[in-house]
Amino acid sequence: MYGELIVGVNMLFNYAILSFANKVGNVQATRKRLLLASFAGAVPVTLLPSSIFVIVISFVIMTGIAFGSSFEPWKKSASTVLIGAVFAGGLLTVFQYRTSLSTTPLTVITYAVVAYVSLYFMKKKWSDVRTTRQVASLKSTSVLRIWGHDIPVKVFVDPGNSCTEPLSGAPVHFVSFHTVEKAIPENLKTPLLEWDTHGSPELSGFPDVYHKDMRLVRLLTVQGQSWAIGFKFEQWTIQEERRLEPGYIVFTKKDRRYPDGVGAILHITAMESLIEEGGTVHVA
Numbered sequence: 001m002y003g004e005l006i007v008g009v010n011m012l013f014n015y016a017i018l019s020f021a022n023k024v025g026n027v028q029a030t031r032k033r034l035l036l037a038s039f040a041g042a043v044p045v046t047l048l049p050s051s052i053f054v055i056v057i058s059f060v061i062m063t064g065i066a067f068g069s070s071f072e073p074w075k076k077s078a079s080t081v082l083i084g085a086v087f088a089g090g091l092l093t094v095f096q097y098r099t100s101l102s103t104t105p106l107t108v109i110t111y112a113v114v115a116y117v118s119l120y121f122m123k124k125k126w127s128d129v130r131t132t133r134q135v136a137s138l139k140s141t142s143v144l145r146i147w148g149h150d151i152p153v154k155v156f157v158d159p160g161n162s163c164t165e166p167l168s169g170a171p172v173h174f175v176s177f178h179t180v181e182k183a184i185p186e187n188l189k190t191p192l193l194e195w196d197t198h199g200s201p202e203l204s205g206f207p208d209v210y211h212k213d214m215r216l217v218r219l220l221t222v223q224g225q226s227w228a229i230g231f232k233f234e235q236w237t238i239q240e241e242r243r244l245e246p247g248y249i250v251f252t253k254k255d256r257r258y259p260d261g262v263g264a265i266l267h268i269t270a271m272e273s274l275i276e277e278g279g280t281v282h283v284a
Helices: 001-022 031-046 052-067 072-097 105-133 177-182 186-192 208-213 268-274
Strands: 138-146 149-158 172-175 213-222 226-231 235-238 248-252 263-267
Touching: 001 031, 001 213, 031 052, 031 072, 052 072, 138 177, 138 263, 149 177, 149 268, 172 177, 177 248, 208 213, 208 226, 213 248
Parallel strands: 149 263, 172 248
Antiparallel strands: 138 149, 138 235, 172 263, 213 226, 226 248
């Protein structure tokens, strides 16, 4: 039982470090892939914790599973993993020295939680610093794929747009209705134009075939609260090669707040895809 606990704690510690590297390096590895890599790295170290060779092999296997689509992305991400490990390890050393707790399962779990929380805040601070260094507003060309159509859209990244879909936490982007009107299926146009933003939030007025890709999105503005319909897009490519992470788009009929010539206002997370800070890497 104690062995399973140690594997679980090591897995949690590995996942915290891999998540840190995934976010800082903008690698976009899936959660399933990170969990598998965390487990693969935890088992050998638990069985032979004093073997340097096993530790090195576990590190290579873990980072290879998480980020090893090719050598360059792996090398960059592995370096970030080392930084996170050194930071968390140093913090735990200080924490252990200050608290002088006895070695019990509860103590081990406490150390793992401390490491996870510290890396989370370090990741958040890193992201905030990088964002403030970037340009306050960005424009770019893009191609939005939805309902089987590829639509050229000039986009604007708004640092103030942090709207997300409430269930998944996926980013929400705002797109001018007129920009994509020709691609909207005819049986969707009428209910979209008749949608009451302050009415009852339900999807019953829309064709059932589209419901699986639709979400209700609550908007909070200075004018108050309102409801919008978010549609899951198939793919969104900016600057010809960089893809936005999966998310939703909300159509707007009033475009006076859009910068001149822009057809979409992107979520703040799109800023990382537009600006190369050491490159953007996508894991296959």
